[in-house]
Amino acid sequence: MRRLVFLYAERFREAGSTVMRGFQLADIAREHLPRRRVSVRPLGSTARNSDVFLTKGAVNMATPEQLDLLVRSGNRLLFDPVDELPPWTTARFADVLVASSHTAFEHYSRAFPATRVALVDHHVDPRLPTSPAPPSRFRAGYFGERVNAVLTPRIEERVDVVAIDTSRHDDAWLSGLGRYSFHYAVRQQRALDHFKPFLKGFTAAHCGAPVLIQRDQEEAVRWLGADYPYLLDDTNEETILSALARAESEFGGPRWLRALSVMEGIRARTSPERIASELAAAIA
Incomplete structure (x- = not known):
């Protein structure tokens, strides 16, 4: 079973897209995909023969040289631009273009016909209460x-x-x-x-x-x-x-x-x- 590696850009480590679609999504994978070895690493880290999930910041910051090295190291690359347009590097390097919405899925499928597009809906923050008690009044x-x-x-x-x-x-x-x-x-x-x-x-x-x-x-x-x-x-x-x-x-x-x-x-x-x-x- 290939390792699943989430890559983030250090510049955007604190950004919501990195926290949620990087660190939190990795936690969800660890809990619900127990056969997968999961890690979160900064862009520029070494990864070999892995499924590499690039968060929005990493997708935008990764250079062609970095992406080429990842590909030559036997990795499959998943690009997750979330709510932005995919960069020009997508067609050349992405094995899977991840859509976080249905409208993105349809647009990506038309814009990148030679690239596999996969829907991974956005999760909610796992720190939300699991069983919320409904308030007794309108607010x-x-x-x-x-x-x-x-x-x-x-x-x-x-x-x-x-x-x-x-x-x-x-x-x-x-x-x-x-x-x-x-x-x-x-x-x-x-x-x-x-x-x-x-x-x-x-x-x-x-x-x-x-x-x-x-x-x-x-x-x-x-x-x-x-x-x-x-x-x-x-x-x-x-x-x-x-x-x-x-x-x-x-x-x-x-x-x-x-x-x-x-x-x-x-x-x-x-x-x-x-x-x-x-x-x-x-x-x-």
Whole structure:
């Protein structure tokens, strides 16, 4: 059985993509793929006759010379650009191009027809509570970088903003997740956004909370379904405020319970066991 080596770029060691798709995914592999020897190493380390999983930082930082040496050492290379466009080195060096979302999987399959593409959905942070107790009242929270969300002073009167800096390791925000029964995920679209996995939705699902997001987010709708109760048709402030008020009035009611049922299904589909099975298929 070949060793599974996760490579990260030292410059991005503290970045969320390195922590989650490097160190944490390696832990998931160790627990659920016990026949695999798993290690995490910085880019530039020696690896031979292994399956080498390059995290986003490593994919972007690796030079052609480094990649060529890895290939000549008998390794199979898996590139994981997560939410970015794959670099030009992909077609030449990647044995497997890993997609962390369904929209990325479809785009990569069209853009790199000669490269095998494999779906490994994004996992949630394993430090989340495993059996969250649902809050007894409506309370909405946004967890992430402020620049990624549609926020106004009036929206922030209804939604607590828990700011996260994904460029460095920060887990302080995790302890407060259990206080929120509703997760705000209305995205501010930016030019650098490409194929965002539905991680905010996965996090909400593992917390036992519905999520609010706009309908034009294709990846989210694929997971939630077009008839999910809390999809926005636009991101105008009044539309968002009305949706928040409606969700609060429906707390515990039939539409709320239907949304929770959808989230429970997402939780099952993003369990560590399910993620490990997708990783196993990618490296098979």
